[in-house]
Amino acid sequence: MKFAYKFNNLLGTVYRKGDLLFTPDGNSVISTVGNRISIFDLKKVSCINICNGNFIVNRLCFHLSYFFYCSNKSTTLPVESRFNYNTIDLSPNGCTLIAVNEEGEAHMISLISQSIIHKYRFKRKVRAVKFSPDGKHFAVCKENNVFVFKAPGPFSGEYNAFIMERVFHGAYDETTCLDWSTDSKILAVGSKDMSTKLYPIDKWANFRIYSLGNHTDGIVGCFFEEDSYDMTTIGRNGQACIWECTIDPKDLVPLDKAPPKKKKKISSDSEEDDVDSSKSLERTEEEITAALNDMKVNGYEPDVKEVNKLFYKRVSKHYLADEVRKDNREAVMTAAAYNRTTKILVTGYSTGAFFIHELPEVNLIHSLSISEEKISSIALNSTGDWIALGCSGLGQLLVWEWQSETYIMKQQGHSSNMSCVSYSTDGQLLATGGEDGKVKLWNVHSGFCFVTFSEHSNAISAITFSGNKKFVVSASLDGTVRAYDVIRYRNFRTFTSTRPVQFSCVDIDSSGEFVAAGGQDIFEIYLWSVKTGRLLEILAGHEGPVSSLAFSPTITSTTLTSVSWDKTLRIWDAIEKGSAHETIELTADGICVVFKPNGQDVAVATLDGQISTFNIKTSLQISSIEGRNDLGSGRSDSDLITSKKTLQAKCFTSLCYSADGECLLAGGQSKNVCIYNVKESLLLRKFEITQNRSLDAVDDFINRRKLTEYGNIALVEEREETEGGNVTVKLPGVRKGDMASRIFKPEEEDHINGKETIIIVVLYVEIILFPALTMSMKLNEANLIQEVIENIPVRDIELIISNLGEQYIQRLLIIIASCLDSSKHLEYYLCWAQHILTIHGPKINAQKNIPSLLALEKSLVRKYEQISKICDYNKYTLQYVATLGEIFSKKPKEDKMELENDGGEEQENYESDNENIESIN
Template structure:
């Protein structure tokens, strides 16, 4: 088995905090998800393979859409290339950055830090600069922290708003008729400032909803470079003046305002044209509106938190702390639309290039919406779990993932698109366990509210609710391989309950455990009804409740059992215990197969508020989630740390360790506390830090609280791995972590992993065999080299008539590897019928040999890709079918209309003929 798993996507977290951006084409949204960046379009979500040491909070995209600037909470800026999806430059601002903005011409970008504004040259063909962070100008005019900025359409002037209730305008170059000016009239901090499209008119918005519209006295074309202003004329001094004045002539003369005005009156803008008097630049406030009045009727403490303006359509969107947003048409400030989308504040707003779509982000709920305001419909609506994601489960074909959270919700995610397509909210308390049925038709969840619920994946409804005879909290759940029975273990009552899925009746109550039941698992063998359970009473119990009732076999464990996992062949079972070890037992003989000592592999991590060292903390670490790989050879484990470990079960050996995050915005990531926080009075992290106007948020958690509390407190969450699950196809695995649902996929092209290699087996020899039409030998050698591209090249070189003959001569050991390669090729290739012929002949000729458990991952991967292709083609066929029906119906309507028109014309012609005949008869009679 290969271990070249790489991070591929992040699900379950669509938005945390920070800026939202639309791509230049207006079809995709760029969102910050913690210390990573995700891109959402209408079909798929992807997460960039870029990771920061802290959460990102400021973003901006270059006008050509190639370069992205992302700045984290600690002021570290990353210049990211969206073409190669890598970080190409880094820069440290060493302080928090509030906003960053590219100029419209793409030559510069400005950054707001503290009360300063820094202007850098942007790399690329426009500026001719290769280094990303070459500082050009610095402006120090603000008296408080700068909060927002905007460029004029010609990239000459920069408007910067700050908490000092003023908006200041700075020139990028020196202009004769422009001075740095400050626009006031606000009574709270500035949230947004926006230039108009082809003028210097500006709109400013403050936190209390005040909106001021300013009109500029000059147009952009009227700005005069300072080098075009002639120097002032020197006065001729008389002899008496020269005797009285004692002035050093070597000193530079300063221009007075009168002299500058006189010089401006003589500026010749165009050579050999008449002189033209140039006016100076001034601003006049033409209106002042209070936009927050409508919101404050319901909530007097509502404030404006985000704003966006589309310059072409003159549409202003404002978001408030109540979760409502308003759309106004400027400059008349006519309200077009209003909507409340959440109870939490709107933290970011963005408009696409056409102004039709509005992206709204709510950091409190992790909610991301794209709203089309003209049709009043949702283009995209995604929301992760409001609290930690506690459990995860794959469907049998690996296409769907079900997650349960501490917010009591169950969500279903599509692995290929990365979107959540249904949410079940029937539970009233945290969901502790979740699992898919073997036939992928329903999913079962167990909750602390005392119920076990079954959800129909096809009709999206809760069709069964299983309850116990007395109130209790369920901590684990399992479904047998046939999908007929559901079992759940109690956390406060130490019993296991068994129900029938068809009738919903309680069949059996299994008693015997003397502590909370922490793990349950049914045997994956279809013919077997065996079930195992582990508990805090240091025992593993093997049940056959369907046939033998409460009779069971007990195996003593060295420590409290935490979780249990069955091997895919149903022979062994792995148990994680509180002492940090993993024990493997044979369920038939009840003998211990092996023990893995994995506590030191988990790695330590010291929290900011810990009073003991990381080495001492490591003694309390243990695995909380286990999962076998698809072939059963390896074991995946994770727990109270940032590391996921893969072990070889037979050798009890650590094969690879994955570090899921480097985010220092989370707690317990580092092994040592920052020495800057340690003072003579103790650790500064233990001191509460209250923020102004934020509801009294504090940075220290309540005593004894580990999962978060319902009080208005904010603290750094501790990095943890709550649940792990291997995909049945063996191509990826998922981890429910503090960051969200992280997907790691297998990249076979990155690792050279030959099999049964010989001296003469080379790519050149394979291509030579293809040229000689020795396809059987070429296919065998390419499979030995185990390079996917080479195997695909050989497969597509084989004529259709020779496929059956080549497969019949293929050895059994080559069939599994060939199936995996064909499954991956089927996902990306257009030659669908050609590969279906290969699959048909392989299953026809080698079907009985590959039906075992060893080849199950390859068969599941094949099924997954075939189902996906079927869905894609069925959508295309349905679209073509309905389009043809529409065209044919339209043709019938037009033909009927033409017939009616021709019939009416004939009737009118006949009437005209009759009238002519009658008139002729009348003439003859007369």
């Protein structure tokens, strides 16, 4: 169980596409990040926000290093979908989250246990999902249909998930948005057919399905007012219509309580029987009106509630996109959100601008442009003060406080793929470099990016931290190597070569005084001094691009190793001997080299999928690992060969030793990460990082249903309006950079290499401690059991005891009884005894466990007697000291005089004794 790792957090990306949500308390934002869901805690308002390396002071600013680390925190649910999530909603009590992915698979997630409690397949794309305000129902928009389900929980009294109650088929095109009235009786649904339909959840006498038109484009948002049926509808072209309802929520009359329709008495000439039309299940509005008129004729005056019918009147029409379309005529509204309490409407557009209006007068409060990419999603918190904005093109997530005009949170991942990543020595910071030329520093604990450096003008190829964690160094294809101060957040040093070079790798020596970088187009290694910035040495000898280099981790050694595409591993001592080096031939092109923590061995990954280890001093090969079959491979949509054939071209691109140097972590062009034992050359554990089918090359086979006579249907050209047409087919021979006007579907190897997101996994201590305890009890060694028990945290005692079998309880009671006598951790073992008796008390057989129970009782009684004696002694001692203090405080002068007198008598006796001694002498 040494490698019992579990998922911990997701870094590098804060938002991809889909919905944004605020929790009911308004302190956290829920965001969809690919096939995972992240929660950003904002309740600790940040004092310092940092964007592009500049300080933005909100309320109070202290110039302290890492002061902003504790401002916010992000966590990612340990839940993974087979495809990317695109729509989510949270129940009013904040306990249940419904998330639907691109393929229409809905997950009901408990935020208490952070696990999926039920799954449901809609088999089609779902556009929107929304809980009712009373928490009893939730509605789902799929194609031109609306499904209403009973929500499980105490509000509805149902605990079976996804119980369908109603289905509405009124729309003529795809439904796009929905909203509930505050009393949860009416559901408003907008669609692409430019109309908004109103559906009743129950049957009412004075209301049936109602349709609102007057729009010239698809509906983006429809919103009810607070405690009213008045509503606002907004179209994609920015047209907003304000609607007023003729009745109040209290005026709805249930169908079963509607006034009965009188029987029509036919003239005596007719022989037909009277017909009671009130028995019909469905009554039209004309029938209800005729029934009310008949009652008036017969002398019955109905109530006002019975007369009023639901009608809507358009009060006003506004064009919200006029200001945006002055600069860009093709601008369209892409997202909208409304807060009923404060009557604040926020609309976002494809140009990156958003507007804040106050309804129903539609007064413009504020306007701002956050980027040039479209705003994909907008959310408002419960108080209407914070606005969450998501831009899918940039992976940007903002939380804006519109009243004070300040950022509560501003996070953005790399606009392009991440190309490299590096941990700090203490594991608290993470540095990433991207193809967008930016370097970002992330706090591992909070999950937030706290500084961004954008000095590079081209893609970053390598990045590494210094040993003292004071600066980070990055190499780029723009021909520069830059050093950034982690404390002051500035680029304090720029290293260049004598001629333009595209640097492909970089490393810092253990003392932090020297930086080395290898060239991609010029096959040389350059060595600089960090203090002076001068170029010290140019190491020549490689005959191909330098793919990786590494300094020795020991302080006493200045050894530098490098691997290249020329199939060689070269060992340099550039600081002492200059260009003198030793060459070791490899079986294939060198991809990556890494030092063992002791600084004596190196591991090299080659293009043929092998990992070889060498001793630096003897230049002898120690072991060889054949890892190609462990990589695994998938088949992408554009591949013409099978995944088995593709596997022959796969290799490891990144290596890392464990702290003890016994194991090696390897990852590369695969969705798998492998852990090997170096000495035995054995695979110990293999992790599958992702199951996301939205990425390319995850599946080993192409579904035959997607194969047509023209090839894979995923490669069929798709064109979208206002986009100029998206083409799925890549340009010939292009692996990256061809994403301007084409659909970009990253491969799973990009995901594993950190190009999409950074996945952090941690060692799950609880999984390890439970088997360790049971195995030590099987070995029946008291000292070993005590050692294992005392290494278990207090918070995990209850969980471990609850999972223990009855066969271990008796033995554990005896061990705890003996430990109570010998150990000084009294309270710790009392916690063990309390949880054992609380959890397993009813199951304990008194006859079988009498010896263990008696031993525990004796130990407790013995400890009680010992502690009671100590307590009594301390009690009486404190009483004596207190009494003595009172006595001295009452008679200070008398005591002083007595002490002086006693001192005088002693002095006289001393002098007389001295005289007697002298006389004797």
